[in-house]
Amino acid sequence: TALRAYAAEGHPPDVVVHHANRLLMDMETDLFATCAYVDVDLEEGSAWCVRAGHLAPVLRHPDGRTEIVEAEGGPPLGVMRQADFPMSPLRLQPGTVIALTTDGLVESAEADIDAGMDRLAHELARLDPAHLGLVADALLVGARRSDDIALLLMRYDGMAVRPLRESWTVWRVPEAVGHARRFTRRTLRTWGVPAQGIDAVLLVVSELVTNALVHTDGRVRLDLTLVNDRLRVAVADASPRTPVKPTSISWEATGGRGILLVEAMSATWGTVPVSGGKQVWSEIALGG
Structure with missing residues (x-):
């Protein structure tokens, strides 16, 4: 154990x-x-x-x-x-x-x-x-x-398809989320991901990066991994605390919907501890 x-x-x-x-x-x-x-x-x-x-x-x-x-x-x-x-x-x-x-x-x-x-x-x-x-x-x-x-x-047995990987260090500046979105859009276009699949990915990236910047201190890193038609978006930060999905949100609430949006846009999502902090990840199916 x-x-x-x-x-x-x-x-x-x-x-x-x-x-x-x-x-x-x-x-x-x-x-x-x-x-x-x-x-x-x-x-x-x-x-x-x-x-x-x-x-x-x-x-x-x-x-x-x-x-x-x-x-x-x-x-x-x-x-x-x-x-x-x-x-x-x-x-x-x-x-x-x-x-x-x-x-x-x-x-x-x-x-x-x-x-x-x-x-x-x-x-x-x-x-x-x-x-x-x-x-x-x-x-x-x-x-x-x-x-x-x-x-x-x-x-x-080896791997029939080697994953495509790219990483981005998210600096704590006012335009941080926009920079992460531009990095993601540029990477997905380079990988040949169809344009109709990019919007959902950008939404997940925005929510995960925003959550890390607002609720943690220290370094934030965005990792993208593509295997066949399945994209993994992962955001690592220095806090070991796992994000909690709210059980209910009133109509006038101004926050708390980020994880619900990530869950809605993902085939699956979760969090794992990484070197004293954590990594929150989402897998998105890009195929038709």
Whole structure:
């Protein structure tokens, strides 16, 4: 739960694991836990691995070769307060399978962990990665049940369409919203978005940027991402407070309709924590 919470705040993997370790130490119990954390960038085909006393990932490359990743590691969580948890880079080609497991799968009275990891890598090499459920079943056949077993498999398939991305830093000037609208209109025209779809996007941009400028301090950033016919508008600010959708607005009210307009114009919208602040996002379907 702690790892998920720190990851949701937008921290890099080494910071997430460091914070989780500190939290466990502060609990002043005899508890400890091992951890393997892999953060995958699906667009770039890259990943970062952090280990805390846990087994390294096993990679199955597209040509069938397997590799036990030589990733540096730190001690288990809850053992040393000043522990270091270095990040190790991974390069993924489309078709690569990442396997993470616990020692219950690879260690037994007859074989040590190293032999068990070699056996896992050999089995993974001979299996067809097209159906990961069948791969998992095959790897678990004959596993001893004297210890808990966890197995996680992921296949990186690459991206058929690379997203188009542009960002704009919103300066706190009287014309800030107008500048954001002009940036958005210019970007969408460059991307070939039809003119009839731009007005709805500009309205969402206006409301999200205005909300950030009025209700927060510090830097505001506008991000646009286009994948196929779906546009994501995201505005990040320095406040962790999530915007609240009003339940009712009287006819004479002069404010409070911004989030309702965003909801009406969006296929979906939401907010996520980002590095001490938040990002409010909206996805708009541009297709007919």
